[in-house]
Amino acid sequence: MEKRYNSYTGYFKEKYGERLQKLVIDAGFTCPNRDGTVGTGGCSYCDNAAFHPGYSTSGKGILQQLDEGIAFHQVRYRRASHYLAYFQSYSNTYGPVERLREAYIEALSHPQVVGIVIGTRPDCIDEAKLDLLEELRDTPMPGKDEPFRTPVIQIEYGIESCYDSTLEHIGRGHGFECARRAVENTAARGFDVGAHFILGLPGETRQMLLEECPIINSLPLNSVKFHQLQLVKGTRMEKEAREHPERFLEWTLDEYLDLVVDILERLRPDLYIERVAGEVPPRFVESTRWGLIRNFQILHLLDERLESRDTRQGALLSPSIFV
Numbered sequence: 001m002e003k004r005y006n007s008y009t010g011y012f013k014e015k016y017g018e019r020l021q022k023l024v025i026d027a028g029f030t031c032p033n034r035d036g037t038v039g040t041g042g043c044s045y046c047d048n049a050a051f052h053p054g055y056s057t058s059g060k061g062i063l064q065q066l067d068e069g070i071a072f073h074q075v076r077y078r079r080a081s082h083y084l085a086y087f088q089s090y091s092n093t094y095g096p097v098e099r100l101r102e103a104y105i106e107a108l109s110h111p112q113v114v115g116i117v118i119g120t121r122p123d124c125i126d127e128a129k130l131d132l133l134e135e136l137r138d139t140p141m142p143g144k145d146e147p148f149r150t151p152v153i154q155i156e157y158g159i160e161s162c163y164d165s166t167l168e169h170i171g172r173g174h175g176f177e178c179a180r181r182a183v184e185n186t187a188a189r190g191f192d193v194g195a196h197f198i199l200g201l202p203g204e205t206r207q208m209l210l211e212e213c214p215i216i217n218s219l220p221l222n223s224v225k226f227h228q229l230q231l232v233k234g235t236r237m238e239k240e241a242r243e244h245p246e247r248f249l250e251w252t253l254d255e256y257l258d259l260v261v262d263i264l265e266r267l268r269p270d271l272y273i274e275r276v277a278g279e280v281p282p283r284f285v286e287s288t289r290w291g292l293i294r295n296f297q298i299l300h301l302l303d304e305r306l307e308s309r310d311t312r313q314g315a316l317l318s319p320s321i322f323v
């Protein structure tokens with residue numbers, strides 16, 4: 001079936017001629033929204049343990065996590081021979097530049113790792129950290145061949161919402177302009193920038209989610225990830241949802257697929273779509289409303305929905321805005 005959206009799966013193949021597998025690692029960074037610098041309670045939905053696989057825990061060294069990640073993925077995806085270290089847990093540019101340098105270089109020293117993907121908050125980047133990333137990106141790595149002589153470096157920002165009222169309500173500790181600045185400054189250095197958004201945050205309506213699309217289109221992003229809000233047990237947001245269910249949108253899987261299609265129709269066609277839904281292990285949530293459906297199954301249903309609605313990414317945008 002022809003892909004009716006710009007799938008991120010094809011991105012590395014197009015750019016480097018092969019599939020690159022991301023390996024999630026926890027390098028032991030923390031987050032300014034938890035350690036008291038910006039806040040102490042974290043974002044109201046946050047429980048990092050729910051969002052990373054078992055092989056990545058900060059008690060293990062970076063190289064050990066990478067080895068275990070490769071062993072884990074080789075059983076499932078035999079095709080990948082090169083990997084990206086994905087600094088996912090907490091805020092991975094939050095620390096002194098020398099500490100960041102050490103962690104990134106350690107990951108890049110793994111013989112099968114050809115790059116790093118750094119997940120972070122928009123308020124945890126500055127010129128000195130971008131200088132470091134540029135220096136790493138432009139420095140040939142010992143023992144690596146073309147096209148990976150110099151490392152692949154991508155930065156991924158948790159933006160979550162384009163609305164300041166939402167960001168304030170969920171206790172993010174930064175506003176949307178901060179996210180815009182971070183994305184623009186990072187893209188201006190020539191990096192591929194990704195962003196993460198949550199669909200269904202309290203107080204947001206379906207219309208608001210659709211109205212975010214032109215704002216997302218206006219950011220110099222290379223890729224986006226969308227996750228449906230998942231209420232992780234024990235978080236402040238889970239409590240809020242119990243006390244104020246009226247603040248939360250709930251979708252059946254069918255309704256959610258239509259929402260994603262409506263969003264895709266409004267996104268510029270060159271934006272890579274890396275994810276449209278999230279998976280949290282069932283033990284972290286009270287209920288799995290859509291059953292135990294896996295991401296690849298949701299993507300399959302999305303393909304079918306795009307086909308049955310005979311539409312595609314960017315369908316509602318005028319072609320003239322891309323020239």
Ligand code: SF4
Binds near residue numbers: 033034046047089121
């Ligand atoms: S920025 Fe990330 S790690 Fe920090 S509190 Fe929010 S969700 Fe948790």
